[in-house]
Amino acid sequence: MDLDPRQYENLAVNDNDIHNIVLSYLIHNCYKESVESFIACTGATQPADYLEDMDKRKRIFHFALEGNALKAIELTEQLAKDILENNKDLQFDLLSLHFVELVCSRKCTEALEFAQTKLGPFGKEPKYMEKLEDFMALLAYKEPEKSPMFHLLSLEYRQQVADSLNRAILAHLNLPSYTAMERLIQQATVVRQCLSQEAGKDAPPPFSLKDFLRS
Amino acid sequence: MELSSIKDAFDRVAKKQKLSSSKSQEVVDQVGCEIEQALATIQSSHDPSAPVDQKSVLTELKFKLNAIGPLQQLEGSNKELNISLTKYQKLLEKLLNPDISKAYRNVDFDTHIVNQIIANHFYHQGLFDLGDSIINEAGEPDAAALRSQFLEMHQIIGAMRERNLQPALTWVSANREKLVQIGSNLELKIHTLQFVEVLQNGTRADALKYARTYLAPFASLNKGEFPKLMGCLLYAGRLESSPYSELLSPIHWEMTTEELTRQFCTLLGQSYENPLSVAVAAGVEGLPTLLKLANVMAAKKQEWQEMKQLPVPVELGKEFQFHSIFVCPVSRDQGSEENPPMLLPCLHVLCKQSIMKLSKNSTRTFKCPYCPAEATVANCKQLYF
Incomplete structure (x- = not known):
């Protein structure tokens, strides 16, 4: 059972706000064509320089997602030189994506050489050491996809790195790293959970976003 | 043996001796000082008009020497030293009783078994000539049964001391199943030593090839250790300046050699600790209790050797509990x-x-x-x- 609609149906929500929330989400995720269609349909205000930056971000994001990390690094440095210089974690993640690609292509000698020159210097810091060891362990397997470290080869891992890179670029462009949509959903979820706890025995079942979207 | 109490008693005697010596020196110095003063007084009388009364000077000296009482002082300190020495002598006689025959009973034992134990002791220690010698002289050919296995063990250990792991690797791969059954990861440890050698002296490609061939099979069994070894590949040829420099420590060779010896003995059905050494060490530890018991029983005119069970526990350390x-x-x-x-x-x-x-x-x-x-x-x- 959900909350009684009478508790919230009289709250007025401005259409413009809704449009801005959706638009910021589309821009954040580089859905360029959808952005253009959305602006055309709703007459929403077009943010300045958004198209050019979004194009570059989209290319960077896709290169990272495909595992072409060197290209992603090159384009990122063209867009903003100091992003990676100031974010060693991101730099490490992108370089490790390239290492994984070399391993998957069975270019083990090349992968080892790359690891020694580019990833080796990170080994001085203990926080990278464990991750680095896991990446290096991939080299031992004839079929790294079947190794205990298989998650490092997954699309989910590349998605995670691509998302981090996208957020870093957005922050550099003085845009929010997280979309208003994400934040609103997070806040709504927390509020609903708190309400459930306060209501005690009489509370509706715990809030589930999936169930809410289905209803 | 209660060596600590002997040491304490010795320290007490040494202290008393020092005290006595310094006291004697002090008394001699006092007497010397008084005599020198008297001499100086006598010699200072160059003036014939006022001659010094030598007799009165000597009388005064005698009076002063009596007041010091050197004899009594020296007697006192020497008496204390003699008492300490006597006590120390008695303690030595009590604790270091030379007659240990009171502490054992005559048991009939099989000479053949003793000969075998001694021969195996020498083989276990790697003293093969001595082992062979006793077997030949005692006419115990059966005792040589373990010779070849112990010889193999010592050849492997000798090779390891010269940084040659080939014999060890051959042995572990031949005994892989048995080692796995006893939960051993000795094979990985030996391959690790070899891998570190390749990392330091071979090419990067050699190290990678070695890891893929020999370390990869252990990946699933040693999830914590394996990635660390692979991490070493980043520092091929310069391991000493890496976070893994500890792998170069000679202690790994020593520990792996010891572990191989232990597991070799285990698979042989032999003790890693030398049985003869253990028996002697246990005997030495139990000896003071048995000597004390023998003395007490002798004083009571009782024969402890007739007893089926000892009236006192003979405490042995944990290392003797098997x-x-x-x-x-x-x-x-x-x-x-x-x-x-x-x-x-x-x-x-x-x-x-x-x-x-x-x-x-x-x-x-x-x-x-x-x-x-x-x-x-x-x-x-x-x-x-």
Whole structure:
């Protein structure tokens, strides 16, 4: 059972706000064509320089997602030189994506050489050491996809790195790293959970976003 | 041996001796000083008009020397030293009793077994010429049964000391299944040593090839250790300036050599600790108690060697305990081959005799004395400690 609609149906929500929330989400995720269609349909205000930056971000994001990390690094440095210089974690993640690609292509000698020159210097810091060891362990397997470290080869891992890179670029462009949509959903979820706890025995079942979207 | 009490007594004597020596020196100095003063007084009388009364000077000196009382002082300090020395001598006689024959009983033993033990002791130590010599002289050809295995073990150890792991690798791969059964990861440890050598002296490609061929099979069994070894590849040729420099420590060679020796002996069914050394060490540790007992019993005109059980416990350290001892909680008897520990279905343990009593010689079911569970003799299993 959900909350009684009478508790919230009289709250007025401005259409413009809704449009801005959706638009910021589309821009954040580089859905360029959808952005253009959305602006055309709703007459929403077009943010300045958004198209050019979004194009570059989209290319960077896709290169990272495909595992072409060197290209992603090159384009990122063209867009903003100091992003990676100031974010060693991101730099490490992108370089490790390239290492994984070399391993998957069975270019083990090349992968080892790359690891020694580019990833080796990170080994001085203990926080990278464990991750680095896991990446290096991939080299031992004839079929790294079947190794205990298989998650490092997954699309989910590349998605995670691509998302981090996208957020870093957005922050550099003085845009929010997280979309208003994400934040609103997070806040709504927390509020609903708190309400459930306060209501005690009489509370509706715990809030589930999936169930809410289905209803 | 109670060496600490001997050392304490010795320290006390040494202290007294120093004290006596310094006291004697002090008295001699005092006497010398008085004599020199008297001499100076006598010699200072160059003036003939006022001659010094030598007699009065000497009388005064005699008076002063009597006041110092050098003899009494020296006697006192020497007396204390002599008392300490006497006590020390008695303590030495008491603790370092040269007649240890009182502490053992004459037991008939098989000379052949003793010869075998001594020969195997030499083989175990790697002294093959000595072992062969005793076997030939004593005419004990059967005692040479373990010679070839111990020879192989010492050849492997010798090679490892020269940084050659090939014989060790051959042995572990030949005994892989047995080693796995006893939960050993010796093979990985030896491959790790070899891998570190390749990392330091070979090419990067050699190291990678070695890791893929010999380390990869251990990846699933050693999830913590394996990635670390692979991490070393980042520092091929410069491991000493890496986070893994500790792998270059010679202690890894020493520890792996020791582990190989232990496991070689285990697979041979032999003790890693030398049996003869253990027996001698245990005897030495138990000796003071037995000597004391022998002296006490002799004073009471009793013969301890006739006793079936010693009236005092002979405490040996943990390193001499090789087997658990089971004492039945019902009968308070110690488990033995005739009366072994038995596991009840409820997982409580009693000795066989107690179970037979409780079951009226296997004629009926009985209740466990420690819980409400019922059992029959047929349901009980013998335990081996």
